[in-house]
Amino acid sequence: MSVGGSATRRLATQVETLLRANDPVLRPLGEGWALVRAFEELEARTRRSVWLAAQRHIRMTARGMHELNDRSRARGIEERSIYSTPHARSSPLLTSFEPQARIGPVPLKVLVVDEDYLVVPGPDGVGVSATACGTDDPDLVRIGIEAFEEMWSRSAPWQEVGLRPPLPQRRFQVALLLLEGYSDREVAEELRVGARTVSQEVREVVAWLGARNRAHAIAMLAGAA
Numbered sequence: 001m002s003v004g005g006s007a008t009r010r011l012a013t014q015v016e017t018l019l020r021a022n023d024p025v026l027r028p029l030g031e032g033w034a035l036v037r038a039f040e041e042l043e044a045r046t047r048r049s050v051w052l053a054a055q056r057h058i059r060m061t062a063r064g065m066h067e068l069n070d071r072s073r074a075r076g077i078e079e080r081s082i083y084s085t086p087h088a089r090s091s092p093l094l095t096s097f098e099p100q101a102r103i104g105p106v107p108l109k110v111l112v113v114d115e116d117y118l119v120v121p122g123p124d125g126v127g128v129s130a131t132a133c134g135t136d137d138p139d140l141v142r143i144g145i146e147a148f149e150e151m152w153s154r155s156a157p158w159q160e161v162g163l164r165p166p167l168p169q170r171r172f173q174v175a176l177l178l179l180e181g182y183s184d185r186e187v188a189e190e191l192r193v194g195a196r197t198v199s200q201e202v203r204e205v206v207a208w209l210g211a212r213n214r215a216h217a218i219a220m221l222a223g224a225a
Helices: 006-020 032-045 059-074 085-090 138-153 169-179 184-191 195-209 214-221
Strands: 027-031 049-054 078-084 102-104 110-113 117-121 131-135
Touching: 006 117, 006 138, 027 032, 032 131, 049 138, 078 085, 078 138, 085 102, 110 138, 117 138, 169 184, 169 195, 169 214, 184 195, 195 214
Parallel strands: 049 078, 078 102
Antiparallel strands: 027 131, 049 110, 110 117, 117 131
């Protein structure tokens, strides 16, 4: 993997060395829904800021992570997020997930919490089912902050990249449920709205995407078309 600036290269090298040595300075946080639960615990103790540089969202945990982000925003946590350009181009829901997102090169996923805790990918962190490790080691956190700032300086607001604007909240909820395979009836039950309302919202999502039909829309939401 080609890693960007000097701080990002230093962080990638340090993380790779520590993972190979199974060094306990990097503590495994799990994968899949276990990782979402670990992030829930991390969010609960966050006091000031969350800075994220990521290549992509993980589809299977998208709704859980969205709810987690909403809780942080409601508490007034400072949020800075950067997503990779290829992901931004293929993910029409990105701006709905991250209304303040910036877009740019993300050679290494980094999460910095309160400027004193760092999360990085685990051994198979580029796989479909991602893993992650966390550390409060001051030296490693410092390099993580430098790497994030390096990526931030090379990014731009999503508006300048020409991405779709965020969906209205209910339409976004409908799109997330479509992505999870819900039928119109199940969406109506989940959101406690009428079936006619859901059908209209689904049509609006399909039109917003420029999709041929519902199945094509779901493929586009998943980044598969």
